[in-house]
Amino acid sequence: MNLDKNSSGTDADADADADSGNAGAGTEQPTRWGTGMSDQFGSKVWFFPDGDLPPAGAVEPRGHESLLILNPNGSDAEVVITVYFENREPDVLEPQMVGARRVRCIRTNEPIGTYQIPFGQYALKLESPVPLICQIGRMDVQQPNLAYYTVMGYPGGSK
Numbered sequence: 001m002n003l004d005k006n007s008s009g010t011d012a013d014a015d016a017d018a019d020s021g022n023a024g025a026g027t028e029q030p031t032r033w034g035t036g037m038s039d040q041f042g043s044k045v046w047f048f049p050d051g052d053l054p055p056a057g058a059v060e061p062r063g064h065e066s067l068l069i070l071n072p073n074g075s076d077a078e079v080v081i082t083v084y085f086e087n088r089e090p091d092v093l094e095p096q097m098v099g100a101r102r103v104r105c106i107r108t109n110e111p112i113g114t115y116q117i118p119f120g121q122y123a124l125k126l127e128s129p130v131p132l133i134c135q136i137g138r139m140d141v142q143q144p145n146l147a148y149y150t151v152m153g154y155p156g157g158s159k
Contacts, residue, residue, distance in 0.1 A: 043156065067105070068104075071130060081096060124136075
């Protein structure tokens with residue numbers, strides 16, 4: 001199946017779209033299951049209750065956590081991240097951009113904008129006007145055989 005053709009699937013129609021200026025950037029991209037920009041996949045709110053930065057270790061690969069944000073939709077997403085702690089009020093970070101039909105990896109052991117998540121237990125809430133698909137991954141190098149895993153967040157609804 002050629003997914004580069006327009007929704008009717010014919011070369012003649014695709015050529016007509018190209019001639020009329022309907023093809024190219026900013027138009028809906030056909031997919032096997034939908035039309036791209038008009039489909040809305042994901043959730044507008046995500047929770048990650050188990051954040052705990054592992055020690056970086058002395059050699060590569062370094063221990064870290066990564067927040068992975070997929071925006072499969074047709075609009076850019078301005079993501080607001082709230083960081084929760086055991087013993088103090090949450091911090092709300094400056095918005096992070098994730099482009100339409102793009103993925104963004106945010107290493108939580110590195111500064112996020114001007115903010116550095118401190119070592120220790122924390123939790124995250126992500127909020128966006130655009131539905132997203134989110135997961136977090138952790139690489140723990142405290143043992144010689146290391147551990148890496150990813151988990152999906154809890155989709156908290158559409159706000």
